[in-house]
Amino acid sequence: MAASAAPSVGELSQDARDVIRTKTIEGSERLRHWIDLLRELADADERLDARRNRMKRFAIGFTVALFPTAFLTAFGAAALSGVAPRAVPLVFVPGACLVVADIVFICRFLGLKRVDLSNGFRETVLPVMEALSEDVPEKGKVKLSLDVGPVVRSSNRISRQNVPSRWRKLIETVYESPWCNVVAPLADGTKLMLGIVGRATSYERHYTSRSGKWKSKTKWKALVTVTAAILPGTAGLGWDAGKVGQRASKAKAKAKDNTKIKLAAKGEGEVCRLVRRFKAKGGKAELPSVEPGEVVNMLMQLCSMLKTSAGERGQS
Numbered sequence: 001m002a003a004s005a006a007p008s009v010g011e012l013s014q015d016a017r018d019v020i021r022t023k024t025i026e027g028s029e030r031l032r033h034w035i036d037l038l039r040e041l042a043d044a045d046e047r048l049d050a051r052r053n054r055m056k057r058f059a060i061g062f063t064v065a066l067f068p069t070a071f072l073t074a075f076g077a078a079a080l081s082g083v084a085p086r087a088v089p090l091v092f093v094p095g096a097c098l099v100v101a102d103i104v105f106i107c108r109f110l111g112l113k114r115v116d117l118s119n120g121f122r123e124t125v126l127p128v129m130e131a132l133s134e135d136v137p138e139k140g141k142v143k144l145s146l147d148v149g150p151v152v153r154s155s156n157r158i159s160r161q162n163v164p165s166r167w168r169k170l171i172e173t174v175y176e177s178p179w180c181n182v183v184a185p186l187a188d189g190t191k192l193m194l195g196i197v198g199r200a201t202s203y204e205r206h207y208t209s210r211s212g213k214w215k216s217k218t219k220w221k222a223l224v225t226v227t228a229a230i231l232p233g234t235a236g237l238g239w240d241a242g243k244v245g246q247r248a249s250k251a252k253a254k255a256k257d258n259t260k261i262k263l264a265a266k267g268e269g270e271v272c273r274l275v276r277r278f279k280a281k282g283g284k285a286e287l288p289s290v291e292p293g294e295v296v297n298m299l300m301q302l303c304s305m306l307k308t309s310a311g312e313r314g315q316s
Helices: 016-022 031-081 085-114 120-132 239-253 292-303
Strands: 025-029 140-145 156-161 168-184 191-208 214-231 237-239 259-266 270-277 306-310
Touching: 016 025, 016 085, 025 031, 031 120, 031 140, 031 292, 120 140, 120 168, 120 292, 168 214, 191 292, 214 292, 237 239, 237 270, 237 292, 270 292
Parallel strands: none
Antiparallel strands: 025 140, 140 168, 156 168, 168 191, 191 214, 214 270, 237 306, 259 270
């Protein structure tokens, strides 16, 4: 049981504590270093999430219990005031204990909320890195830039404006965070690149109800844009322009697929990018979860469009 208890921040490594404090990871290290760090953070975040949810349930339970307790306290005080006035203060003891307990659980919940990390790094980035560990050289340096904070915060706000609508007032606020960027080298010098951008848009609708009251309601739209790219590292490895064009045409024809393929020249050669969008459901500000299998499949699709100088398909 002790092994499954939620750890305190002080029990984590210095690197993990720095990530929780700054909500960012930036650097170029061996892939094994990043996997170990993300595993430590994922394990701690998962257990802290469970502890935070437990504190939330306790706080809600004690808050709900305050209402019948307040009624019973008032009834008991009124009943004892004429019979035993000296006992009236004792009636308030249970309610006071509930108030103190409620405040304690709320404070604990808020404290755990401050060290909360977004789930995207453990649901998407860590499994993808583990999948890449078989292809990336042991001594190869992987560049990683990761933002594990929430997308909806003031530093990520890129616009806020009134937009024309049928509502009395409609305020659109856009938050955007390029929260993940990975550049990983393969043994032949080929570079695998992964970028993930989260975007959340709120629509604050102001209107007048039938009774003449001014009311407002906020709805959210959230999506994640994943960009996978490969830059061939050897002179004998390149892109099959026919396959790239064919795949791009198919992706363009399927409007619901939300996929784009683009081949562009770069200083070191030609890079092919595959972009896919994932939309959230439910109208909340939370970014949609991207399955790691989807990301690996995107990289595999790119690999299938590679060819050698002899015309053979490149292998990942």
